[in-house]
Amino acid sequence: MPQQIKAPKQVPSFEYELFEGDPDLLRTVVATPTQTAPWIDPSSLKLKHRIGRGPFGDIWLATHHQSGFDFQEYHEVAVKMLYPLKQEHMQKFIDKFEKLFLKCRELPGVCWLHGVSVVNGKISIAMRFYEGSVGDQMAQSKGGKLSLPDILRYGSQLAKGLIQLHSIGLLVLNMKPSNFLISDHDQLVLGDFGIPYLLLGIPFSDSDMALRLGTPNYMAPEQWDPEVRGPLSLETDVWGFGCSVVEMLTGVQPWFGKSSEEIYHSVVVRKEKPHVPSGLPPAVEHVINGCFEYDLRNRPLVSDLLLVFESSQNAIHGDGGWVGLGSRPIKEKSVGNGYTTWYLSKDHLQVGDTVRSRSPLNARRPHTVDVREGTIVGLDGDADKNSFALVKVPGMHNALRVQESTLERVTFGFAVGDWVRLKQETNSHSPVGILHAVQRDGAVSVGFLGLETLWVGKAYQLQMAEPYYVGQFVRLKPNVVTPRFEWPRKSGGTWCSGRISEILPNGCLVVEFPGRFVLGNEPNRFLADPNEVESVSFDTCPGIVEKYHHVEDFHWAVRPLAIAFGLFTAMKLTILMGRGISARLKKNRPNSQDSGDRKSGWRRIFRDASSTTK
Template sequence: MASQVFANRPMSSFEFELVEGDSDQHRSVVASPNQVSPWIDPTTIKLRHRIGRGSFGDVWLATHHQTTEEYEQYHEVAVKVLHPIKDYNAQDVLNMLNDLFSKCRGLKGVCWLHGVTTISGKICIVMKFYEGSIGDKMTRLKRGKLLLRDVLRYGIDLAEGIMQLHSKEILVLNLKPFNFLLDENDQAVLGDIGISCVLLGTPLPRSDMTRRLGTPNYMAPEQWLPEVRGPISFETDSWGFGCSIVEMLTGMQPWRGKSVDEIYTLVVEEQEKPYVPGGLPPAVENVIIGCFEYDFRSRPLMEDILHAFKR
């Protein structure tokens, strides 16, 4: 049964000063005294070098210096530095991030979140540093594809993590192998917590990014111009999950070599579907094929996907 969800409703504000470049230029942001703040003092974060780049910003390896009267610690962290956001949008984005943080902390299948800060006027999300992702692992393998048993194992990890977010009414909308982080036990966790939803409609460096949700190769039809083709739903994530599984199995990114406009034409106008390879367990093959139904109401929910992968 389809469930219409839009998970970027701001709940409450938190207190901090947004620094615009220099430390002597700042403005106050609305505070809320009844909630633990995820705000991190930007002077405690030292960016070291960039380790990734995505549609909505860059990812940096950094050091987080924490000190109290009792201890002093340095933690290696990953910092997602979002593209510049206009002043009049910053408060809304920060409020929505605050809501996401309060819902996501402690979820087993989601990357560990340290907090949020601003560096040189850019909003930054600070999270645990993981040594690599499923995408990284694939680049080191011959032909770039995983063994079926690993795909099934990771698929279970990811479906469980996505279900955890869905239970909090959070949509990911940017599912792809490079966003699937691997922990010290080689278990997959989600490295994206719905940033696409948070930034929907927010002016970004490229105007086309403002009008779509996610990474084109993995986007469901309703993610293109969602205010027109929506609603987006839990089943929207099923499409992205299916694309990711296909890539893990084949080593080929869906629609590889196609431009954004070409992908739009294929997915939205011509209603083409990604290729699903053979040789899969019947239940898994059927559920992945179902992920690519044009009408989101006909796609499986994540609990259906999890059941198929566990059979």
């Protein structure tokens, strides 16, 4: 074992006297304590042969020899041997693993862990060996796909395992059928307990591996670059759940045949989604489509998946056909203002909550709202119907009856979706972000640009920040010399102004520059830190020149049209002025008839003069 790796201390065996009724006949017993530390002596692991390969390392079949004062045990185990890590990061990973080792052992839906070691200079995680996986069953079935009853059964067990793992603060981030192991009792268990999550902040020696946080075919958009497009959250695993179920249904891996770069372009750039086959029970089809919402906040929770899959099992015939789920209606995916029913169902209002009218997602708050702020004094409705709340608004005698989906809870002055700023700024990430959760006790979760996961803290650490919305024009602040991301300049060297086309869940702004004329593959979409930009509008432009420059920001053709219009106006004025001058000259010049008469008169005078002389 390398000297840099500090193995956790093992609790030694000890002896005690066992009293069995007769104080003169005490029996000495040697107690071997249960394993409380994850460290495994490398010499006790005997590798046999490699049985698989994943994005983070190889999987080996091995024998784990355990011995004590009164026992000798040999266990057949699977060993995940990670690709090489830098020496200074190996201890960091083992420390993370140690904190979660015993918690993982208590989860029935997660594979049983034997421990961790360092073999051949690589971190090796030993776990119980399972004979098969969902991926193996698919490979042996006709068409490579499973029956709908099996998918619903495995999906329910998978959702339960995810809920268990999420409860101890872990994300899987590597959801795929080959990682869904099958126990001896035909129960699905998670074969990956969150290795990518434990590797966050720990770079691989291989630069290509450092860019990955899962298997590309199953990765959510925010997984490709979580510091920029994140944060990683519980809903990130929901995307992987959906990809896995689609593969079970079709027998075809999502984005099959595409390279990692092509998958990135499809998922992140073009925002394409895996195709969900038709003909499924409506509730199942609806929730699977919800797994592929680009904005992670609009995806269902794992508890929603579990509810749908368990309830749908009762609607399936033995031959795989399905019947309707009774009179319960299937809610539409979106209820307006950019929200899905999954987003709205993540918070349940209670009597006594302070509420206000819900703002549109990533859009400007309307000037007129039904409820600026009030208190819920009653609730009316149930989960299957449109629920209403009775809201007491200060200054109004009677309570308003308002649909719950149009209200948002306000706690300590904050509501989910608000733009917030840390009171104590930090250089490790942007201090401006978007609030993802605020509990009634003041606990908050915020997505910040520069953090891979949600920031967790208290409401008193935050203050309201200037909101941004899609369609708003922004530019870099004057004091920003070196922005976090590349930003275009005008010909004079000043920063360009652009229009926000998208807002990511961590507050990162995607800005387009319609005022720039670009050729070929030159980029015209750039990212921006919300802490580095300021709003631009006609109201903020002080003079007529600045207002005209802002008009140029709307389209690159404004300046050429302005120049063309100026030239046309100048030509028109020149022509009009020329015509005016010509008309004046003609008016002052004698006409042709007068000139002819004058010439005839001179001829007569000359003739008369000559005749007189004669």
